[in-house]
Amino acid sequence: MSGLSDRLDSYFQITARGSTIATEIRAGVVSFLTLAYLLLINPQVLYEAGVPTSNGVISTALSSSVASFLVGVLANVPFGMAPGLGLSAFMAYGLVSPGELSLDEALSACFAVGIALLVLALLQVVPIFMRITPDSIKFGIVVGMGIFISFIGMVSVDLVVANEETLVSLGDVENDRKLQIVLAGTILVGSLVYHNVPGGILLTIAVCAFLVWSVNGDDDDDDDSAIRQSHIFEVPHLDRHLTDVSKCLFDTSCLRKISFSFISFLLICIFDISGVVFGLSRLANLTSSSDAFNEESNTSLSLPAKNSLWVLIAASLGSMIASLFGSTPIIVTVESATGIKEGGRTGLTAVIISLLFFLSTMFSTVLGSVPAEATAPALILIGALMMGECKEIEWQRMDAALPAFFTIVMMPLTYSITNGILFGLISSVTFYITTGRFIVDWKDSQAAGWLQCFFDDAKAAMSWNFLDSDSGRHMERINSLTNENKEPLSPRLFPSMTRLNSFDGRDSDYGSLKQNMGDT
Secondary structure (H helix, E strand, O other): OHHHHHHHHHHHOOOOOOOOHHHHHHHHHHHHHHHOOHHHHHHHHHHOOOOOHHHHHHHHHHHHHHHHHHHHHHHOOOOOEEEOHHHHHHHHHHHHOOOOOOHHHHHHHHHHHHHHHHHHHHHOOHHHHHHHOOHHHHHHHHHHHHHHHHHHHHHHOOOEEEEOOOEEEEOOOOOOHHHHHHHHHHHHHHHHHHOOOOOHHHHHHHHHHHHHHHHHOOOOOOOOHHHHHOOOOOOOOOOOOOOOOHHHHOOHHHHHHHHHHHHHHHHHHHHHHHHHHHHHHHHOOOOOOOOOOOOOOOOOOOOOHHHHHHHHHHHHHHHHHHHHHOOOOEEEOOOHHHHHHOOOOOHHHHHHHHHHHHHHHHHHHHHHOOOHHHHHHHHHHHHHHHHHHHHHOOOOOHHHHHHHHHHHHHHHHHOOHHHHHHHHHHHHHHHHHHOOHHHHHHHHHOOHHHHHHHHHHHHHHHOOHHHHHHHHHHHHHHHOOOOOOOOOOOOOOOOOOOOOOOOOOOOOOOHHHHHHHOOO
């Protein structure tokens, strides 16, 4: 046994990073518990796109398991990987439900994103791409998707219903006991997250599910009948064939049809992965100057380039697997910060997360029978947390404010994330021309000087230093998951659309963060 321990310690550099095998295992379990709610919510969102519940659970668990294992073994970082909830909402409510794409076409776009991430990772193009995208669009995408996700949660339980005169109106809150459970659940999950209770979202889902099942009684037509009529534990099985991506990816007309959806998926993945990787690496003190964890030395401003490369490769391969089984692309989860708080510093933490995700594939019946009323409070909470990015938008500048505004409001009002991104990007480019900013930029650059600036930026981007200017914002969002001093912190890192299970939703200054993290 000691021989195995020695090999694990040597491979993952556990002792060198100031950790122990027991600590890494505990950190992996904690991270998984904060991520487990995705196994309940993501399949329900995918179901709206036509993905059977069993496929949704298996695709979420299996792709998360594979990606987390790869990032642990190859990148040796304590990051959990999972499908983005916002990406699933985009596919279900922005592409498939409105009839923009068929399910196979949407999943083919997801598979193509996996290929693109792999190519961009190998060519190290991601950092350059992040530099040229306006911040207002980045923040607007996060906020818009947050509102959209919350709206989806409210509509799914009839808290918001259609109205011929006013388009929408309030549901029957006074008489519908399930709606009352949803509202009570929202208060509960908000209170648990405020007090930084580990697994608060998962606990709320369990409580609400129990209450809804109690209200349903013994009616066999209710959602809980599946649990009573089948085994809790069973061998995983698929109710839908694997996605045949070749039909679309080798068809020119289909490629044109999915092109904008592909770009939208890719943009969101890049924004999310880049921000979360930076914040988590700083939180774990994984510096590029030394592969070993050193509390006294934190001069690096990013994860080492080799590790970053493997993170993107893990996300790309996981995304391809997810799309084949019926899920959306894989991203790095911000909830991994809870495991880092428990002391996780190496890839062994990610391997433990991977193992637990794999075991969860055996419980697809139970996970698939959780009612929408149980997950709606979590969707509402996630939307509220994602709204925090509003403060980062320069509302006093119209060339930034209006593109961000279009990006935000067009998503829920047109029930399409694609429309929001499209309106935001087009208006941003238009304002860049009509305000004359392109003339100012051109005069400032001056031919050769512009070329030099470009190559300097590209060189900096290649080393992942393109996130340096955002260090405060990213680290405050990550630190919000690990704040033990109960000082107010604000949500600032691009959320994994997501899934902030241990977020302490209050405000804090950056002073204590700099002191704790050794910010340079």
